[in-house]
Amino acid sequence: MTSDIRLDNLIWVALTVLFIIVTSTGLGLLARAIARWRGLSEGEQRKLFWGITLAGPWIVGFLIFVVGPALASLFYSFNNYKLGESLEWTGLENYRALIMGIGAHGRRFTQAMYNSFYYALIGVPLQIITALGMALLLNNEIRGIRSFRTIFYLPVILAGGPAILLAWRYMLSANGGFVNVILQKLASSFFLFDWLYRGFIFVMEGFNSFYTGLSRGDPLGPLKFVIPGALAILILITLLGDWSESKRARTWGIIQILALIVLAATLPRGLMAAPIDPIWTVVVGLAFLGFILLSAWQGHEGRVRAFQIAALIVFAITLALTLAAAAPDSGDPAPYLIAAAAAAAPVLLSLFGVWSRRKYTLLGIAFAILALAVFIHVIPGQLDGGRLALIPRYLTFGTTLEQPGDLTYLKETYPAEIMSAIWFFALAVVMLAAIALLGDRYPRARRAVLYISLAFFLLFTAGALVDGVRYFRAFDTIAAETGTPAYHFARFRTATAQFPTQDRVPLWMTSELWTKPSLVLITMWSTGAGMLIFLAALKGVPRSLYEAAEVDGAGRTQKFFKITLPMISPAMFYNIVIGMIAALQTFESIYILRTPDTEDTLASAAFFLFVRTFRQLDIGQGAAASWILVVVIVVLTVIQFRYSNWVNYEA
């Protein structure tokens, strides 16, 4: 039986080799024919033939296994397609379910994305620190250092397979696993270690229960304004004092990042709404126009062209879809056409003429008008139902809770009534833009806007914090009266209510609070590849730099932060990019470490994709999930490259 299949495989291998030889030579001949037709010399033709023929295996494979499947997968993602059944065109339905978190699978996907970001934002930095620490240890010329390097690298080759992951699973058993037994032994022997150990459990459970609450969409109440508020305060504080060129550059940089955050948090959901609000066409146009203006201002002509072309392509697609009535799921195409025209006009305008002062002014005014249109359109939706009236109450430390004794009000009505926190990022963008624009010419006005903004955000954040505490107090009161602890963030409250007692152990794979940390621990254990890259970079730092610093009297820490870190920044950058991508794609370790109960709390985006496609055979949604993952990875990578000016390539 198996031997038949092996024989079968060998026959297919032979056929494949034949196929590759034929197609590669065919490609080579084709290239030569084209070269002859184009009138290239005999030698040139020959070179082309051999070059294409020998690169042929890759080219053919690329067409069969990458281009074809990628196009097919894009097509499947717009269909309801179960393996073995026929396709049914459903438009954006798959994407909608995943992005909006609709239905059981949508909620699972949302959680998988949260898990992936946990691995990327918590796991990767820890991995980088471990790898750098290992590399620094190994960067000493002492006897036997090569053996240590071998040992440090060993986990990498083991961690790729299931065997060592199973060993970890056994070691991490909550009840009697080696890790917990030794931790408890140490804790009972050393007084100090005991407190460290319990503190560790406390912090981990507190943080992870909070993260779990976030990923489930538990309402934060007014507390959700604290993060944008605090961020705005921090940014504004760095702008205090005299205006300077570096401050100006920094302000515009921050404005870009915040605008990207606002866009990323609103656009996908906005585009997925059914039917789509035509205003999103304007938002997309606004984003493109912003990028075009900015790139032109900074003198990147290639980038300007790229954005113009991209914008025109997007508008052409929008137009085609609108006319085919595929984009707006129902209704009158007129508003969509008007919106598309309004958004496309300034981009079209930007194609003509040189970048003169007049052109900037004209496009700037167009940008402002469109932005105003978006605000006017969006604000009533955000600020109706008395939402605007909440702001003065935060500012004066008043309460915004109207029925603090009602559980449904606290759990559902109130969270639905307060505005989105993203709105305050948008507000910060507007304030910062005003500061930056005024800063060049009107220092007094700039200072006034700065102080007013700072005062506003300070009061607002403090008010939101106070009201947030009030919000959770209200939950406590209800719980105390009725005995139902079913309020949200309950896990966080119980996890942090009491400092862990002496007999507590980390629950590792059996608790949703410990599954993700377990995985992070294992990735830290197997971070040898990053270590080798750091080590190679460390060896490349010229000794003379350290000697010069020593002459100037620099200490160890100073040498590390002023010389070592900047000199190895390319390695750092490389490790971060690779680490982030790997974090989003985590699969095998999850497959081995999961239990049926904890699977959802471990699942990464890649694991979700596997379950949807290969267990539940829903090809359409699996393909949609894979494309969302691709977009996220590409966007993350592009952002990292865009903001990589801390990387020093002079090394």
Place this chain on the structure above:
Amino acid sequence: MATKPTATNTGRAGRRTLRLQTGMVSFRRLLLYLVLVLASLFFLFPLAWMIGTSLKTVEEVGQPQLNLLPSIPQWSNYTILFGEDPFYRAYFNSVFIAIIVLFGTVTSVTLVAFSFARLQWRGRNIVFALMMGTLMLPYQATLVPQYVLFYNLGWIRTFNPITIPGFFAGGAAYVFLLRQFMMTIPRELDEAALIDGANPLQVWWYVIVPLSRPAIATVAVFLFVGTWNSLTYPLIYLQRAELFTMPIFVAQKLNLQASPLPWQDVMAASVTFVIPVLLIFIFTQRYFVEGITMTGVKG
């Protein structure tokens, strides 16, 4: 790091500071060794624990314990494993797949890298950039339709989806690594061969391949470890017990319904699974180091 005596360090006071400093240095060195040893323990321990557990009894495995080694080594854990037909089948399947993948991928990757590194042809840089671009593309993007493709070819539950794609120079990273290496070979060598009337295929086989042996070995070693460890693709495509490879066999040893969990059996299977990888690593570890440093930052 080490302090060298300098010309100014003369006289009694100078000698004293010198002695103090060497004392400091050896203390620091001791500390460094201590940290290195502790870290090594952390990195080696799971492997040691795996081997120790594979020799324990069910009772020992089920109890909380700190003993690395069993009270009496239970070699029967291994004899039972070696008595199982599925074990041999899985091992043989894994070896079979590894050989074919290694043969196909190494050959095609070397050929393609040769074309990119040593041949001058129009459009080469564009094709090369395209290939590097696929490194950015996550494999998930093509995973689903590839499955559909193989499904339509009738290749599900065969070895084909796992072995065949390698023949198409699978793995842009390997091509890149080999290309980087081949670029360093002096160009006069192939020119001389070409003047003697050799065609590029002969130059590849007689000149470049023998000179690229270290890089080819690096690729082969990475490839073997990757194929041997691979779980995702076999899991997706094999779907039938007779076709299972070692990673699936090992993973399935953990039967969550059993109580107590038969960790000693799981770990015995794991040890047999890890041995080839360990041996390869021990004998070829410099290729790993070179490979990573070469494809890494300064590529």
